[in-house]
Amino acid sequence: MSAPLKETAPAQGPAPRPVGQGAVRPGDRRGEGVVLNVFSHGFLALWAVLIVLPLLWLVLSSFRTDAQIGGSAFGWPRNWDLGVFSRAWEKGIGDYFTSTVVVLAISVPLTMLLGSMAAYVLARYEFRGNRLLYYFFVAGAMFPVFLALVPLFFMVKRLDMLNTYHGLALVYVAYSLPFTVFFLHAFFRTLPTAVFEAAVLDGASHTRTFFQVMLPMAKPGLLSVGIFNTLGQWNQYILPTVLMQPQSGDDPERYVLTQGLIQLQQQQGYASDLPVLFAGVTIAMVPMLVVYLSFQRQVQAGLTSATLK
Numbered sequence: 001m002s003a004p005l006k007e008t009a010p011a012q013g014p015a016p017r018p019v020g021q022g023a024v025r026p027g028d029r030r031g032e033g034v035v036l037n038v039f040s041h042g043f044l045a046l047w048a049v050l051i052v053l054p055l056l057w058l059v060l061s062s063f064r065t066d067a068q069i070g071g072s073a074f075g076w077p078r079n080w081d082l083g084v085f086s087r088a089w090e091k092g093i094g095d096y097f098t099s100t101v102v103v104l105a106i107s108v109p110l111t112m113l114l115g116s117m118a119a120y121v122l123a124r125y126e127f128r129g130n131r132l133l134y135y136f137f138v139a140g141a142m143f144p145v146f147l148a149l150v151p152l153f154f155m156v157k158r159l160d161m162l163n164t165y166h167g168l169a170l171v172y173v174a175y176s177l178p179f180t181v182f183f184l185h186a187f188f189r190t191l192p193t194a195v196f197e198a199a200v201l202d203g204a205s206h207t208r209t210f211f212q213v214m215l216p217m218a219k220p221g222l223l224s225v226g227i228f229n230t231l232g233q234w235n236q237y238i239l240p241t242v243l244m245q246p247q248s249g250d251d252p253e254r255y256v257l258t259q260g261l262i263q264l265q266q267q268q269g270y271a272s273d274l275p276v277l278f279a280g281v282t283i284a285m286v287p288m289l290v291v292y293l294s295f296q297r298q299v300q301a302g303l304t305s306a307t308l309k
Contacts, residue, residue, distance in 0.1 A: 055285070062279040069274050088264075088279040095253075096260030097283065099165070103256060104233055106169035107176070112226050114173065115180030116218070120210055122181070123188035124196065134185065140178035149242050156243055163251055168243050172233045180225050187221035188214065224299045227291060234288055257284045 061069060062084055063077035089097075122134045152171065153162075161167025191214060199209045215222070237258040244254055255263060261280055292299070 055289075058278060058285070059282050062275055062282050064275060066272065066274050084275045084279045085283065087273075088276045088283060091267075091276060091280075092255075092260055092264055093257075093280045093283055096255050096257045099254050099260075100234065100256040102165050103169050103172065104230060106166060107172035107233055108226065108230055110169070111173045111176045111180055111229050112222060115177050115225070116184055116215065116222060117210070118177070119181045119184035120188050120214060123185045124214075134181075137178050137181040140175075141182060143178075145175060145238055149238070153242055162247055163244055163254055165254065168240060168256075171239055171243060172236070175239070176229045176233065180229065183225045183228075184218065184221055187218055191217050223295060227295055227299055230291065231288055 057074070060077055063080050064075065065079070068075050068078065118137065122130055122137075156162055156167050156171065159167070161170070195213060195217070196209065199213045204213065235258065236256075240256045240259050244256060244259060246253055261277070261284065264280055265277055
């Protein structure tokens with residue numbers, strides 16, 4: 001006869017731990033979370049107010065008259081005349097805007113191309129001197145631009161590139177490469193090695209692997225660093241002031257926007273037209289706001305994807 005089956009008692013988990021004197025109650029955790037959320041949201045709201053209010057005041061000042069601006073700094077515009085923007089454009093903002101776009105059309109793509117190629121090689125290939133080159137690029141990001149203004153001026157002058165678009169664009173590229181290489185180097189290291197090895201096994205050359213396989217995979221990082229470079233070069237003032245000055249009476253003025261706004265203020269003299277100046281600043285500001293607001297999700301994705309992979 002077979003042995004009678006014994007009924008086993010259901011397995012029981014560990015007894016619930018009594019709430020002691022030093023235990024953290026769930027209610028206390030919820031309370032801490034509420035306080036933290038209130039503090040963080042309040043800080044973000046205060047930060048948003050500090051950013052939005054000056055921008056709103058700047059735009060509204062473009063529609064006010066000199067008398068209104070002198071009478072009250074926070075008065076509401078009485079006449080919403082868009083002609084102030086056309087006056088600012090005709091007084092030179094249009095030429096300054098065009099010069100800035102031309103310089104960035106050369107510098108930003110060249111920065112992204114050279115920076116991505118250098119970062120890719122330093123991140124994916126092992127060779128003697130790899131770390132030395134990488135730290136050489138990183139050290140360039142810690143070098144203040146003010147220390148190199150005098151030798152940079154004479155170097156650009158010797159190359160006969162003062163007051164030229166390509167001369168300023170090449171200087172922008174040189175100063176933007178350290179940050180670009182540093183950012184993209186970390187991003188390329190997170191890309192899967194299996195894809196790279198599969199492309200090599202299929203017979204793809206190094207150039208084809210970079211441009212057709214690895215570079216499209218690094219699109220979020222490229223977009224993020226590209227927007228940062230665009231913002232930095234668009235708002236640059238020191239380098240254009242030193243390198244974009246007419247060298248003779250026949251040399252035309254090729255001022256960029258940051259220089260042009262100062263020139264516009266100086267040319268007014270005592271016959272000031274403050275709404276035109278505010279309108280010029282608004283024209284210089286709006287394109288970068290549009291670019292950032294349009295690609296803010298891609299920027300955030302590019303900044304976080306390298307840490308999540």
